[in-house]
Amino acid sequence: MAADRPTGKTLAGEAYERIRGAIQDGRLRPGDRMRFSDLQALCTMSVTPVREALARLTAEGFTVLDDHRGFSVAPLSLSELRDITANRKLCEGEALRLSIERGDGQWEARLVAAHHLLARVPQGRDDMPSVIRDDWDERHAAFHRALISACGSPILLDTCLRLFGHAGRYRRVSVSLSGRRRDADAEHRQLMDLALARDGAGAVAALHAHYQGTADALEAFFDGRNA
Amino acid sequence: MAADRPTGKTLAGEAYERIRGAIQDGRLRPGDRMRFSDLQALCTMSVTPVREALARLTAEGFTVLDDHRGFSVAPLSLSELRDITANRKLCEGEALRLSIERGDGQWEARLVAAHHLLARVPQGRDDMPSVIRDDWDERHAAFHRALISACGSPILLDTCLRLFGHAGRYRRVSVSLSGRRRDADAEHRQLMDLALARDGAGAVAALHAHYQGTADALEAFFDGRNA
DNA sequence: GTGTCAATGATTTTCGAAAATCCGTGCCAT
DNA sequence: ATGGCACGGATTTTCGAAAATCATTGACAC
Structure with a gap:
């Protein structure tokens, strides 16, 4: 290939x-x-x-x-997970707000397309073949990238992508803990709907909740592991 | 040495x-x-x-x-300057807010000390020896670093320092344009006072004005150069 | 006259080995 | 027994040259 x-x-x-x-x-x-x-x-x-x-x-x-x-x-730690989450809220939240403010029809189309692809892959579970799981990861990243792709700030975009990559390391550690992310699909759909409705404040709030939710799940997983 | x-x-x-x-x-x-x-x-x-x-x-x-x-x-451009400024407002603003919220006596002491050193060096001008100007640059950076040093987020701090370094490239280009930054000293003092008074909103507003002011000056300089 | 192509020169990129550094082990003196 | 110190092995770090790549020039065909 x-x-x-x-x-x-x-x-x-x-x-x-x-x-x-x-x-x-x-x-x-x-x-x-x-x-x-x-x-x-x-x-x-x-x-x-x-x-x-x-x-x-x-x-x-x-x-x-x-x-x-x-x-x-680089080692993983709870404090870094919290730090990443806080920075994602700040940076991706602002990037999403800007995207909603500035995005045009092309952006909406990219967003809908990315969500469609994401929704067509079954939710990540521990028993699925890694090939499919990798596929989901890639589409998941593409969806979040599409969300903020119209922010108009290359630097902010770069910061967000870097943070997303770091968060991915934590996400992957807990992927064997299935069932915990049961509502990720619903949250993604809600994010898209709010963005398309140009509800900036609502979308940012939903994004914050989305990230805090994943962070809480991961934190619980880590706590259980250390105990 | x-x-x-x-x-x-x-x-x-x-x-x-x-x-x-x-x-x-x-x-x-x-x-x-x-x-x-x-x-x-x-x-x-x-x-x-x-x-x-x-x-x-x-x-x-x-x-x-x-x-x-x-x-x-890496080339310089007006669009990147604007982008850097916007990101500095977002990130350093939040870092300053957090520092004011979380900073202890040690932080206050670092801030006062850094400002003292900065104020003792004459303002940067084109006719000053580069050794002194370098000294001012270093103390200037140290002051801004001190401002946000208590934010408690290593990642945010890293982002801010990187942005500061990039902005420095633009600052340096216009250093030959003297007199434009006449009130930098006053602005720095105001920033310190607001921070010590724990006036988060006021300090962030002052920081935004500080950055926007330098960006405007630089932009005018660039415009004049291209014309 | 114009466009294409091959040879040339300058520069980056990569290799494999040499030099430098660090960690652990064992010995010796106290 | 304990602390310090030198030695050996493993690994990183650096070097200098070879291989690969790109831009330029000039010739040649159309």
Whole structure:
């Protein structure tokens, strides 16, 4: 499918995507130390591009670097989960407000299309094949991206996407805890409806509730795990 | 002053700081292409650590990467200036509000100390030696950092610092336009007073005005330049 | 005169090995 | 017994050169 060397793209870029993928889907777990020998085996390339990929990932907060002790996957913590949630409320909330204020017909079309695709995939459960679950993750991200895509601020958009990616690491940890997100579908539909109705305040409130709900579920999961 | 090799630190880290410094103080100008040969001369090291530094800078938006065409300094534009300003209002405003809500006596002390140091340096002008101007820049950054340092959100703090760094590139371009920022000192004092008085709403409003004022001045400068 | 294509030069990108650094282990002195 | 210290192994970090890629120039056909 992908040619051996999709010309115009660099090896370091591929290493970045591959390692980030491994982190986000849990193949590399939080706190794990990342040896270059393993990473070279995973990426099938020399150390230089891998190092460049890790530098980028570190700048984005997915990995941490101890000088002369190498890289490791950024650890997860309750305090960071709370921090991410608070920042998502702030940034994605504002981005959604702006999108509703500024979005045109094209934006509405993108939103409806993304929701349609999301609704057609069964809700994520632990017993579903990972291929389908990955598909749901991708469409889920696309839906949230569509929601805020008309905000008109590239910087804000970038911040939101970064936060979404970080939140995804927590989401994935608790994916084995099924049933807890029973109403995600309904919440997504409600978000779309409020956005299309141009109800900015209502949509932002719903988004806050959506994020707080997922955060609470995750927090309960973590508490149960530590006890 | 700095030892030849401050052990415990990596060469790539030094390259990062050096190149970032060159970008922020204008030695490398927006849009400039960055050849590795030049950068190696500037940093006195091989290509590998320089490349890692550029990868980090690219992830933070200070440089851009065209695949197989190398790195260049991220260009400046009015639209990005407006975008940065809007995001600073949102993020630093919230961070300031939180700091005022949560800050303790230690925070107040840091704030007063930072303002004292800032006020003791003469206002930036085009005829001042660059050493002093650099000093003012550093203390200016320290003051704004102190303002929001008690917000309790590492992620928000990181976002704010990144935005501040980007805004600094625009600030520096217009530093030759002296006299325009005549009331920066007064505004800083007002910010501190409002923060110490725990007037959250007032302080956030003052911060917004502060940023909008600098943005307007810069925009006028850019307009005059293009005409 | 214009457009296409191949060779050339400059530059980035990647490799594989050398140098530097850190952690753990075992020995020795107190 | 305990604390300090040097040594060995594993790993990161850096180097210098080779391979790959892109822009430019010039020639040639139409």
